[in-house]
Amino acid sequence: MSRKIIIDTDPGQDDAVAILLALASPELEVLALTAVAGNVPLALTERNARQIVQLSGHQTPVYAGCDAPLKRKLVTAEYVHGRSGLDGIPLPDPTHPLQAEHAVDYLIDTLRREPSGSITLCPLGPLTNIATAFQRAPDIIPRVAEIVLMGGAYFEVGNVTPAAEFNIYVDPEAADIVFKSGVPLVVMPLDVTHKALTSREWVEEMRALGTPVGQAVASWTDFFERFDTAKYGSQGAPLHDPCVIAYLLEPALFSGRHVNVEIETGSELTLGMTVADWWRVTGREPNAMFMGGVDRDGFYRLLTERLARL
Ligand code: BDR
Ligand code: CA
Numbered sequence: 001m002s003r004k005i006i007i008d009t010d011p012g013q014d015d016a017v018a019i020l021l022a023l024a025s026p027e028l029e030v031l032a033l034t035a036v037a038g039n040v041p042l043a044l045t046e047r048n049a050r051q052i053v054q055l056s057g058h059q060t061p062v063y064a065g066c067d068a069p070l071k072r073k074l075v076t077a078e079y080v081h082g083r084s085g086l087d088g089i090p091l092p093d094p095t096h097p098l099q100a101e102h103a104v105d106y107l108i109d110t111l112r113r114e115p116s117g118s119i120t121l122c123p124l125g126p127l128t129n130i131a132t133a134f135q136r137a138p139d140i141i142p143r144v145a146e147i148v149l150m151g152g153a154y155f156e157v158g159n160v161t162p163a164a165e166f167n168i169y170v171d172p173e174a175a176d177i178v179f180k181s182g183v184p185l186v187v188m189p190l191d192v193t194h195k196a197l198t199s200r201e202w203v204e205e206m207r208a209l210g211t212p213v214g215q216a217v218a219s220w221t222d223f224f225e226r227f228d229t230a231k232y233g234s235q236g237a238p239l240h241d242p243c244v245i246a247y248l249l250e251p252a253l254f255s256g257r258h259v260n261v262e263i264e265t266g267s268e269l270t271l272g273m274t275v276a277d278w279w280r281v282t283g284r285e286p287n288a289m290f291m292g293g294v295d296r297d298g299f300y301r302l303l304t305e306r307l308a309r310l
Pocket of ligand 2: 009010011012014016039124127239
C-alpha cells in the first residue's frame with residue numbers, strides 16, 4: 001500500500017526535484033501540492049508548482065495557501081532561485097489548473113476526512129500553511145501521521161543569516177507552532193543537505209536521460225549550483241528538499257538523533273535558529289528526529305533511478 005503525502009512547497013529548483021521524485025515513486029500517493037510564499041511570492045510558487053506537475057505528466061491538484069508569514073514581512077530568495085523561482089530552461093505556461101479552495105482549508109478538510117494517522121505532511125518551505133491549519137483547527141494535529149520537513153541547521157548553523165536556515169527564518173513563529181505541536185517530526189537540516197551535493201557527472205546523467213524531466217533537472221541544477229559554488233566554494237549544489245522524499249522512500253540513507261529542537265523567535269541576532277539539543281544537555285523532551293548524515297551516493301542513485309521513470 002502506498003503512503004499518502006501532501007507536499008507543502010515554495011518551488012524553488014530543489015523543491016521541483018523533490019516533487020518529481022515523489023511523483024515518480026509508486027510507494028507514495030501524492031494527494032496534493034500546497035503552495036506557500038517563500039523562495040518567491042505565492043503567485044509564482046503556485047504557478048511553478050503547476051508547471052512542475054505538468055512537466056511530470058501527472059494530474060496532482062495544486063492549492064495556493066498563505067502569501068505571507070504569520071507575523072512578519074515575507075523574505076524571498078531570488079538571489080538563489082532566480083526571478084521566477086524556477087530559473088533554468090523555460091517551461092510552457094501552466095494549463096494545469098489551480099484549485100479554488102485555499103490550501104489551509106484543503107489541509108484541514110483532508111486531515112478531517114481521511115483516516116486518522118494516514119497522512120504524512122512534507123513541508124519544503126516556510127511552515128506558514130501548516131501552522132495556520134494547526135492554529136485554526138487543532139483537532140487535526142493528532143490526525144497527522146508524521147511531518148518530514150526540510151529546515152534548520154545545527155552544525156552548519158545558518159544560510160540566510162549566520163544563525164538561521166531560510167525556511168525556518170522566514171516564518172519562525174510558524175516553525176515554533178509546528179515544533180511544539182507534538183506531531184512526530186523528522187527534520188532534514190543543512191547538516192544533511194550540504195552533504196547531498198550534486199556532481200557534474202550526475203547533472204550530465206540527467207541531461208543524457210534525453211527526457212523533458214532530465215533536461216529540466218539538469219538546467220535547474222546548473223542554475224542553482226552557481227550560487228552555492230560561489231558562496232561555499234563547493235563542487236555542486238545541495239539538493240535540500242529531495243532529502244525529505246528520499247527519506248520516505250529509503251530511510252536507511254539517513255542517520256540522526258531523536259532530540260529536542262526549539263525555535264528562536266525572540267532574538268534579532270539569532271532569529272529562526274533551530275536550537276537542537278544534539279548532545280542532550282538540557283533534559284528537554286525530544287520532539288524531533290534531527291538528521292545529521294546521508295549516504296550521498298545512495299541518495300543520487302535513488303534520484304537517477306526514479307527520475308528516469310518520468
Ligand atoms: C531551503 O530554502 C530554499 O531556498 C530551498 O528550497 C530549501 O527549501 C534551504 O535553506
Ligand atoms: Ca523549498
